[in-house]
Amino acid sequence: MTNVDVQAVAKTFGAVPVLTDISTRFPVGSFTSLLGPSGSGKTTLLRIIAGFLRPDEGVVQIGDKDVTQVPVWGRNIGMMFQSYALFPHMTVAKNVAFGLERRGIKGTEARRLVGEALEMVRLPGFADRLPKQLSGGQQQRVALARAMVIKPSVLLLDEPLSALDRRLRQEMQVELLRIQRESGLTTIFVTHDQEEALALSDKVAILDKGRIVQIGAPQEVYERPLTRFAAAFLGDSNFLSGTVENGAVRLADGTVVQASGQLPEAGRKVTLAVRPEKMSVIPAPGLVNQIDAQVKTVIYAGPALSYHLQSTDGTEVKLFAQNHDGTLLPEGQTVTLFWSAAHTIVMAD
Amino acid sequence: MKRLGRFYLGVILVFLYTPILVLMTMGFNASPLYELPFSFTTHWYETLAGNDVLLTAGLHSIILALITSVVATALGTIASVALSRRTFRGRNLLQVLLLPPIAIPWLITGTAMLIFFYWTGIGRGMHALVIGHVAMAIPYVVLVVGTGFKTIRTDLEEAAMSLGSTPIHAFFAVTLPLLFPSILGAALFAFAVSLDQFVISYFLSSPGYTTLPVQIYSAIRKGFTPEINAISTLLLLGSMAVILIFARFAKPGETRDKR
Numbered sequence: 001m002t003n004v005d006v007q008a009v010a011k012t013f014g015a016v017p018v019l020t021d022i023s024t025r026f027p028v029g030s031f032t033s034l035l036g037p038s039g040s041g042k043t044t045l046l047r048i049i050a051g052f053l054r055p056d057e058g059v060v061q062i063g064d065k066d067v068t069q070v071p072v073w074g075r076n077i078g079m080m081f082q083s084y085a086l087f088p089h090m091t092v093a094k095n096v097a098f099g100l101e102r103r104g105i106k107g108t109e110a111r112r113l114v115g116e117a118l119e120m121v122r123l124p125g126f127a128d129r130l131p132k133q134l135s136g137g138q139q140q141r142v143a144l145a146r147a148m149v150i151k152p153s154v155l156l157l158d159e160p161l162s163a164l165d166r167r168l169r170q171e172m173q174v175e176l177l178r179i180q181r182e183s184g185l186t187t188i189f190v191t192h193d194q195e196e197a198l199a200l201s202d203k204v205a206i207l208d209k210g211r212i213v214q215i216g217a218p219q220e221v222y223e224r225p226l227t228r229f230a231a232a233f234l235g236d237s238n239f240l241s242g243t244v245e246n247g248a249v250r251l252a253d254g255t256v257v258q259a260s261g262q263l264p265e266a267g268r269k270v271t272l273a274v275r276p277e278k279m280s281v282i283p284a285p286g287l288v289n290q291i292d293a294q295v296k297t298v299i300y301a302g303p304a305l306s307y308h309l310q311s312t313d314g315t316e317v318k319l320f321a322q323n324h325d326g327t328l329l330p331e332g333q334t335v336t337l338f339w340s341a342a343h344t345i346v347m348a349d
Numbered sequence: 350m351k352r353l354g355r356f357y358l359g360v361i362l363v364f365l366y367t368p369i370l371v372l373m374t375m376g377f378n379a380s381p382l383y384e385l386p387f388s389f390t391t392h393w394y395e396t397l398a399g400n401d402v403l404l405t406a407g408l409h410s411i412i413l414a415l416i417t418s419v420v421a422t423a424l425g426t427i428a429s430v431a432l433s434r435r436t437f438r439g440r441n442l443l444q445v446l447l448l449p450p451i452a453i454p455w456l457i458t459g460t461a462m463l464i465f466f467y468w469t470g471i472g473r474g475m476h477a478l479v480i481g482h483v484a485m486a487i488p489y490v491v492l493v494v495g496t497g498f499k500t501i502r503t504d505l506e507e508a509a510m511s512l513g514s515t516p517i518h519a520f521f522a523v524t525l526p527l528l529f530p531s532i533l534g535a536a537l538f539a540f541a542v543s544l545d546q547f548v549i550s551y552f553l554s555s556p557g558y559t560t561l562p563v564q565i566y567s568a569i570r571k572g573f574t575p576e577i578n579a580i581s582t583l584l585l586l587g588s589m590a591v592i593l594i595f596a597r598f599a600k601p602g603e604t605r606d607k608r
Contacts, residue, residue: 050511052507052510071510072507072510072511073510073511073512073513073514073515076513077511078511079507079508079511081504081507081508082504083502083504085502085504085505085507085508086508087505087508087509087523088505088527089526089527098509098512098514098522099512099513102512102513102514102518103513143508146508146512147511147512150512150513156511
C-alpha cells in the first residue's frame with residue numbers, strides 16, 4: 001500500500017512543453033482519474049509515473065522512495081494498456097506468470113498465484129488458451145490479472161477500457177472497481193471518457209495544456225467547476241456572461257441572475273456556468289433565476305430529452321430533461337427556464 | 350472475369366514452369382544433344398556423380414549461401430532493431446540508403462566490388478565472395494525483418510518492462526519470438542539471393558573457388574551436356590523443399606493477430 005507523489009514535474013518534447021509544474025499527491029488506496037482532451041499531457045504524466053519517461057524537472061515518489069531516476073522495470077508498477085498488450089506467443093498462464101518469473105517466483109508457487117489471479121478476474125480454466133482465442137473483454141481481464149499478480153505498489157491504467165464496446169466496458173468498470181477496492185491498490189487511470197472517470201474515481205484531475213486545472217472528488221469537480229474549461233470539458237455547461245451589480249449579475253438583456261460563491265467587485269465582467277440538467281421549465285420554490293429562451297432543436301433519446309434553445313440575447317442554452325410523461329416541448333416555442341442560485345457557478349476566468 | 354483471371358494465371362504458370370520442366374525432363378533423356386524421341390536414363394546423374402568440378406562448385410555455392418544467410422541475417426536483424434526501435438542521428442538517411450543496392454544492376458555492383466577489393470588488397474576468392482554476398486543480402490534482410498517489426502506493437506515491450514523486464518530481456522522474451530518468422534524468411538531470402546547470384550560471383554570468384562552458377566556458365570561455353578540439367582534439377586528440388594518447409598512454418602500471406 002503506497003501513495004504516489006509528484007512534485008513540480010515538467011516535461012518538454014523538443015520545444016513543446018507537455019507538462020508544466022505538476023504537483024499532486026495520489027493517496028494510499030485512492031482511485032484517481034486523469035481526465036483531459038488529447039494533448040493535455042495526461043498520458044505523459046502517467047508515463048512519467050510509470051517510468052517510461054523521465055521528467056525534465058521535478059520528483060516522482062512512490063511510497064517514501066524517490067524513483068525519479070529508477071527505470072520502469074525497477075518500480076514495481078502494474079500497468080494496463082489500451083491495446084491489452086498481451087504477449088501473443090504465450091498462453092494466458094505464461095502471460096500472467098511473466099512478472100512473477102522476473103521476480104524469481106516459479107513452479108508451484110507461481111502456479112498457485114496465477115490461479116488466484118485468474119480466479120480474481122473470473123477467468124479460471126483459461127490458463128492454457130492463447131490470447132487470440134479470447135474476446136476483447138477476456139483479454140483485458142488477463143491483462144488485469146497479469147498486472148495485479150505481481151502485487152504492484154501502484155496500478156496505472158492507460159485508457160484500458162476504450163477499445164471495448166459499451167456493454168463490456170460497463171462490465172469491466174464494475175470489475176475494475178471491485179478489484180481495486182478489494183486490493184486497496186493506489187490506482188491512476190487515464191481516460192478521456194468523463195462518465196467513466198466520474199463513475200470510477202475517488203478523485204478526478206482535469207488536465208489542460210500540461211497543467212492540472214482542477215482536482216477533487218467527482219461530485220466536487222462536477223458541481224463546482226473552477227474554470228470555464230473544467231465546466232465545459234466535464235459534462236455540459238451553459239455559460240452566461242454579465243456584469244456584477246448589487247451582489248448579483250446582470251446579463252446583457254437586463255435579466256438579473258443570483259449566483260452562489262464569491263462574486264468579484266461590482267462592475268466587473270463575469271461568466272456564470274449552469275448545468276443543463278439543473279434548469280427546468282417548471283417553476284418551483286428556490287428556483288430564483290429565470291431566462292426566456294426559444295426552443296431550436298429537440299433531441300429525443302428515449303429516457304432523456306435534450307433541447308437546444310436560444311435566449312433573447314442570442315446565447316445558446318442547453319436543457320436536459322427526463323422523459324417523465326412522453327410530451328416534448330415543440331420547436332419554436334418560447335419557454336422560461338428556471339434554476340437556483342446554488343447551481344449558478346462563478347467561473348474564475 | 351473470374352474465368353479470365355484464371356486463364357491468365359494458367360498462362361503465367363505455363364510460361365514459368367514449362368522451361369523448367371523441359372530442363373528437368375532432358376536431364377533424364379539419353380541423347381547428349383537433347384534429341385527426341387525421349388528415352389529414359391539416369392546416365393547423366395551417374396556421370397555427374399563423377400564430375401568433381403561441378404560437384405565442388407555446387408558444394409561451394411551451398412556453403413557460401415549458408416554463411417551469407419547466417420551472417421547477413423544476424424547483421425540485418427541488428428540493423429532492423431536499430432532502425433525500427435531506436436532514434437538516432439542519420440536514421441532516415443541510413444534507411445533510405447539501404448534500398449538502392451537492390452535496384453542497382455548487379456553488373457555495376459560487381460564491377461565496383463571487384464575494383465574496390467582489388468584496390469584494398471582484399472582480392473578474390475571465398476572471403477571476397479562472402480563479403481560481397483553478405484553486403485548484397487543485407488538490404489533484403491533489413492527489408493523483410495523491418496516489415497516484421499512493424500507488425501509488433503511497441504507496447505508489448507513496454508508491458509514486459511512494466512512487469513520487470515530490462516529492455517534487453519523484453520527484446521529476447523517478447524520481440525524476438527514474435528519476429529522469428531520474419532527472421533526465418535529473411536534468412537531464406539539471403540540464402541536464395543546468394544545461391545542465385547551469378548554476376549558478383551563471376552567477378553569475385555578465384556580460379557580455385559567458384560560457385561555453381563559460375564561453373565555452369567563456363568561449362569555451357571564449352572558445350573552443353575545434360576549433366577548440367579541434372580545438377581540444376583537437384584538444386585531446384587533442394588530450393589523448393591526449403592521454400593515449402595518455410596511456407597509450412599511461417600504461413601506467408603496469412604494475417605496473424607499480434608495483439
